[in-house]
Amino acid sequence: MYPVTPLGLPHEAMEDTEVAGYGIPKGTRILVNLYGLGRDPASWADPNTVSPQRFTFDNPRDVRGRNFEILPFVSGRRMCPGMDMGLKRVEMTVAQVLQTCTLSLHPGVEVDVEEGRGITLPKAHPLRVLVTPRLQPELYTQSGESL
Structure with missing residues (x-):
């Protein structure tokens, strides 16, 4: 629902083409x-509601540019070069x-x-959450983690 930028980076048509019945001249x-x-x-039920169920196994969506309902990394030759790293890191x-x-x-x-x-549609009011460790603090330090 909240892409990094509301409009993707500019693309330019390399040749005359047609998309969804619209003629797009070369250089556009x-x-x-x-x-x-x-x-x-047309793609989403209740599109203005945050719904994690949109992306469950029952309703898979490919974010790698193959499903045009959602394009967080855009698509085609000019798609985000850091997509794989970003997905794995997140x-x-x-x-x-x-x-x-x-x-x-x-x-x-x-x-x-x-x-x-x-330009990046920041939240009007930041989301503030309480983060509580699940384990006792000494268990995190034993494994080399820090809180």
């Missing part, structure tokens, strides 16, 4: 509305946090998804 610069793709009601970091900590909201606080102003 194209900006893909990534923000709009993530909120398209997966590892999230796994470590979820394995070693419990995340929760402050009592009485709801998640606010309001967007602020800026």
